[in-house]
Amino acid sequence: MHLVLARVDGGLTATPLTDAGAPDGQPTRLAESALRAFVAAHDGPGVRWVWSDTARWYPAVLAAGGRVARCVDLRLGHRLLRSALATRGSALAEAPVSAWDAAAAPEARPAPATQASLFDDDLFTVAAADDDLDPVAELRAQLDAVAGATEPGALRLLLAAESAGALVAAEIKHAGLPWRSDVHEQLLADALGPRVPYGVRPRKLEELAVVLRQRLDDPELNPDSPADVLRSLRRAGLVVDSTRKWELERLEHPAIEPLLEYKRLYRLLTANGWTWLDEWVQDGRFHPEYVVGGVVTGRWAANGGGALQLPKQVRGAVVADPGWELVVADAAQLEPRVLAAMSGDTDMAAAGDGQDLYDGVVASGAVQTRQQAKMAMLGAMYGATQGEGGRFVPRLARAFPRALDLVEQAARAGERGEPVTTRLGRTSPVPEQSWFEARNRAYSVDGAPAMQRAVESRARSWGRFTRNFVVQGTAAEWALSWMGGLRTRLAARTDGPVTAGPHMVFFVHDELVVHAPAADAEWVAEQVRAAAVDAGRIMFGGFPVTFPLTVAVVRSYDQAK
DNA sequence: AATTAAGGCGCG
DNA sequence: AAAGCGCGCCTTAATT
Structure with missing residues (x-):
């Protein structure tokens, strides 16, 4: 069932709806300070909490020592479904721009906790009212859009993964990365x-x-x-x-x-x-603020503190608490493996089966050295035409035609100004109107050759973007699935606050750090691997692709790898 | 004084 | 002349 949370003049309502969005009982009215208790009483395996923005609602629950199992982040879903090719023509996609299209308002920061305010209900204040947002209507519009979509199953996975990611991001910010x-x-x-x-x-x-x-x-x-x-x-x-x-x-x-x-x-x-x-480290923690879906491809962005650019130089300051360990996991050659799977290239998948994928490419005979294999693979995914990368791409194309054809097709679509989609249906933006206008002008009767060259250059540039979008975006979906699955596994280990047991503290595109009691560390390492296997199945079904991880249990982050 | 652009480098 | 993708954020220099 869904439990839709909304803020109404001075309090909250929780409206129960079925999975299909139909009424399922009377709305409950509650005070803000009762939210944590209400969540604790009603959370369960079949429940999805529906709210406007995870970043606005969830911190208060976390601050009060609570957590939820699943949620629906309406604003993230709205953005995905408004732009998705699969929901083109839906009422949601056709509707005029609304408050749901605006960026989430910043979270209302509770006043700095004093000894007195720790026991004050004000600490649990959720956020300012979203008077013009009707979450029940929005949820129904999203459910309708998905039901009428060309691939509803994939979109449901995408929405679930994005929302799960929002929970992870909020929990990481809440817990913080241990910092000495x-x-x-x-x-x-x-x-x-x-x-x-x-x-x-x-x-x-x-x-x-x-x-x-x-x-x-x-x-x-x-x-x-x-x-x-x-x-x-x-x-x-x-x-x-x-x-x-x-x-x-x-x-x-x-x-x-x-x-x-x-x-x-x-x-x-x-x-x-x-x-x-x-500025960024307080009480022994760095609290990274991730922006879920902040990159067009679906990768996370970060806000302040440079969380996604944490230099290797300073990672030695990331040290587990006494009696705890860091479990650092890194998905090896994630993007090439994703490309192999999404293109159905069994040869490329086989090259990565049970070994370093670049070594496998060398073993296939396509290139001579691991470095060449890596350069060629990156070149293929980025659209390199020159240099070390561009030079070896043709050999890769002969050895792995299906994989290379997929990125080539994505590039051609982008050059024509068409959108492309990831495995689960995230859809790339299309160029601005001026891009098309310039193209039309360049190819009209009075288009000068210099103008045509400039237009072709811009077209190739957009093609490199769409070429990379399909791979980077699908890899981001794999990572979301991985994290979401791991989160569920970790949550089952411990009751109580997120930080009472093993919990995620850092994420960088294809790498995760879990802070875990020492006694749990090996168990966590197993869960991290199991979640990666699950993510591969969720994304690519039975396709024979593997997603090996390097996993290290360490005291400090610089000891990994 | 405040904002924007450019140069540069960190991460994946 | 063009140049492999996606970011955030620091500084200095230029502009309003």
Whole structure:
């Protein structure tokens, strides 16, 4: 059954509906402070909590020590179904833009918890009223759209996975990634020197700056300014177009080594230095705010703190609590495996069966080395035409025609301005109107050749986007299925708050970190693997593709891999 | 003073 | 001239 939560003048209603959306009893009226108890009393295997936005409703439940098994995130569903090819023409897709199309309003932040407010009902405040949103009507519209869709089963999986992901994201933010500030600070001191106030150059950087000015014979050089550095390098007689790392690495000059070191440390300081630590780590936890579906392909984005760019350099500060372990799991060569499965390429799937997929490609004879196999595979999925990647793509196409044909077809569709879809039906955007207008103009009687070249270039660019969309998006669906399944498995282990037992604390596209009591760690590792097997079946049925993981049980994140 | 663009680099 | 995909976020430099 569905239990639809809504906010009405000063309180909440919970409206029971059947799985099909029909009335299933009287709505219950309750006070906001009663939500946690109500959830605890009514949650169960057959229940789906329906709400406007997980990010607005669920934090209050979590803060009160509660949790839910399943939910329907209406705003995420709305966005998927409005744009999906499979629901084109549905009432939901045809309706004018409404409040459901707006981004979710930010979560109402409870006042900082004081000793008194910890026991105050105000802490459980959910969110401001969504007066213009009718979740019951919206749920029915979504159920109707799915029922009339060309592939309702896939869409149901997609919606369930997206909503499960929303629960995971909220729980990760709630629990936080264990973070040892003292370890981080030691690491910064070792690399940069003693802590300095914001705006002051740390000792190690200052020393490198002195060396740079001397070796470039430029006493005024500001190494923080790329334009300044570029001028200085050219004055020293170096032929260089930018100060990008890969370009500098090709140069022979005594200033290059300290310059690269300066840039490396400067990056550490500005991205994950003392300022970051002060702003993002509280009470031994980093609380990443993920944006579910924040990337067009369906990948998550992150808001603040750079959760999806956590440098390997600082992962040593991620340390399990005493008596706990981190279970770090990484899906090996996820995207090529997804491509093999979605294209039905049994040869490519076989290349990855029970081994590193790139090694399997080498064993197939298509290329000579693992590095070539990797470059070629990435090149095929990204649309490389030149360089190391582009060079070996044709060999891959001969060895694995079905897989390569799938991405090729996606690229052609994109070049024509058509949408493409993932395995479960997430649909790519189409180019802006101006893209089509420019194309039509270029191919009309007065289209200049330069104009046509520009248009063709834009078309190929969009084709590379759609080429990658189908693979990256389907991989994101696999990852959502993996996480959602793991979440259910972990939840069955422990009652009570999410953080009482093993729980997810970090996620980066194809990698997961679970914080687990030491006694549970091996069990968790098994569950992580089992969830990956489940995800493969959910997405690709009986197709013989495997999704091997590297799983490590470690004390700190840097010890994995 | 505030906003936008460009350069650059971290992650997958 | 074009150049393998998707992001977020830091800084400096340019613009309003």
